[in-house]
Amino acid sequence: MAYDLLKGKRGIIFGALDENSIAWKVALKCKEQGAVFTLTNAPIALRMGAINQLAAECKSEVIPADATSVEDLNNLFEKSVQVLGSKLDFVLHSIGMSPNVRKGKDYGDLNYEWMLKTMDISAISFHKVMSVAEKQDAMKEWGSILALTYIAAQRTFPDYSDMAQAKAMLESIARSYGERFARLKKVRVNTISQSPTMTTAGSGVGGFDVFMSYAEKMSPLGNASAEACADYCVSLFSDLTRMVTMQNLMHDGGFSSSGMTSALIEQLKK
């Protein structure tokens, strides 16, 4: 439903790889609510993914940027402000990748070079994004910056591996930079902790289908879909949430507050 919640707002959306990506759904919902934005992804993902299709649908320009490269990010923010015609109201960081997970490394035998890469891509890139935005003074007052995270930052999940450490760091960066950006520019910074969702990044985690069906049963409302996550992102980019900052917001159908659920008891009784 279009409510013009983001009418006239401008932004950057990171991380739309294909139509399953959470960022892809966020882009479509932002467009529906009246926003204009640039789309970005790592150069290799742009070659492999389908982002041009999304760009055509959203009438967006695609600007390549490896989110670990400050040089690329500088170019991205400069060009985005130029193309969109003013400073930015919102930024979505929807980026995650662990070489250790991708290559099936056992947690007791991590490759530490790869672990540093995991941290850089999945967490430190969020700091870099905000630091570039701050230095270029690219955000408008009362702007909103969001990153996507997972509850493995607080609790252990087998096979999530070093991504758990990356998500803990990501959430911590949101709090620290949130305090700074609020003080400097009244910009809010939050993370959304999303239910397991069938995407390229999600399905890279071992036993992901089991993860998903367990979470479905442990969430009184069921797993939150990527579309529902996109709706939540829109609300956080809108002017209706101006005083929400430095939060890790659970978007998980109630999973994080459940000790046991009737659905799981019923299943275990069988």
Ligand SMILES: NC(=O)c1ccc[n+]([C@@H]2O[C@H](COP(=O)([O-])OP(=O)(O)OC[C@H]3O[C@@H](n4cnc5c(N)ncnc54)[C@H](O)[C@@H]3O)[C@@H](O)[C@H]2O)c1
């Ligand atoms: N899928 C899930 O179950 C789930 C649950 C909670 C949180 N999340 C988080 O949501 C976010 C989006 O993931 P998704 O599930 O939509 O999967 P996805 O694979 O569609 O998106 C991940 C994106 O990260 C991008 N990326 C990787 N390295 C990059 C780099 N160096 N520079 C720029 N971009 C880079 C990829 O190209 C891809 O577009 C991630 O932060 C992920 O951890 C996912």
